[in-house]
Amino acid sequence: MLSRNQVKHIHSLKQKKFREIHRQFLAEGSKLVLEILESPHKVMAVYALADWLERNGNILLSKKIPFTEISEGEMERITALSSPSPVLAITEIPATIIFPVAAIHDLLLVLDDIKDPGNLGTIIRIADWFGIESIICSENTVDLYNPKVIQATMGSVVRVRVYYFNLPEFLSSVDPAIKIYGAFPEGENIYSIQLDQRGIILIGSESYGISPEVISKVTDKISIPSYSPATGRDHAESLNASIATAIICSEFRRRNR
């Protein structure tokens, strides 16, 4: 049974302002909540259907996490998803750690104003798959703890570290020996250009690409070639930001095995 205050608190966490005040975020879906329960993240409270609690209540008991059994109707009132899941967890936002800028020893993803929550979540999942431990976001990138971002990470949010910085400042602080790869229509063919295995992959926003303040920091312009079997045939003007990220990361990792 949900109290009015609980409902109000959960709804407030759908807004960035209240997530920052309470230092809490929402995680929904059985797979995601179970991943978070196994991670170092601190879960403050769990709201779940009877079925889910029957199967997983022992985990909550052993970790001493407060939980509330709720009905499907109650879940529909609190969920941030279009089709509700059997479980919702209120989770503590971990303390911000300092990004070790002096120690870029592998690939690093840098996102310049990604606005779509699905894209950010999907990019975090891609980074996790390709062993990229950290992502740097511009300050105008969508909030990591937006429920739709958390959902789209499919659990990868517990493994990939995401930081928010002023990008021009951040990129100026990077060791000049590290290449900064940015995708541009006129860039060099990613399949044939030389790619360092230590480097920064800069991804532009969905609508505007890489922003003017950051373009000058790019050391290597790359592009994903389109393919037209029939000559003169038109094709898509661009790829979605998360799709481009996936293809670029795949190509970097292909070279290093």
Next chain:
Amino acid sequence: MLSRNQVKHIHSLKQKKFREIHRQFLAEGSKLVLEILESPHKVMAVYALADWLERNGNILLSKKIPFTEISEGEMERITALSSPSPVLAITEIPATIIFPVAAIHDLLLVLDDIKDPGNLGTIIRIADWFGIESIICSENTVDLYNPKVIQATMGSVVRVRVYYFNLPEFLSSVDPAIKIYGAFPEGENIYSIQLDQRGIILIGSESYGISPEVISKVTDKISIPSYSPATGRDHAESLNASIATAIICSEFRRRNR
């Protein structure tokens, strides 16, 4: 000014049942509507804000397409998008054409129960980018003319042909000389396996992968290797269906240039 009947008709087209009865679908967003206006698709009616009509009304006049100027409030009442665009077009669903199954001369994408509209739309955009002219969908794949699918194609819906078939039957009718590539966790490394430039790429559903009735048709099991710089580190269990499609298509096209 919108009539009640117009509003009712537009709302009905958000449902597959009525799209099939009327043989019409909704397209929204300036870029998409302009691409459709330039394509062979037949536009039945356009509803747009005054600004948009001022800039693009001449195209509608020259093509003799009926249009209605509406207010932002009216657009909010009829849109299928979360943030309304300045233009909505009612478009005729083109007559079904027969897929030339005997003539697979290039890559063909086959989708086995893709359920998420964003994934289908994104896959159509990927196919367009990589010059894949046709996509075959299982009968339970989300409807092409769902407004969210149309939106996510970003205009590629006018260039890529999408067919719905019973997949086991379709795959049985394919020339046995044509390889059918399917992604499985235990498949061979896509970066090193030999890839034919004429072939079928089979993509499984988001939740269940490739379905049991279709698995036996796969001739070549492939996989996208994950990458773990730190030994023993956990990583994402899987990639999103559209992300996997992008990486696989990129790798096929990389080999053929």
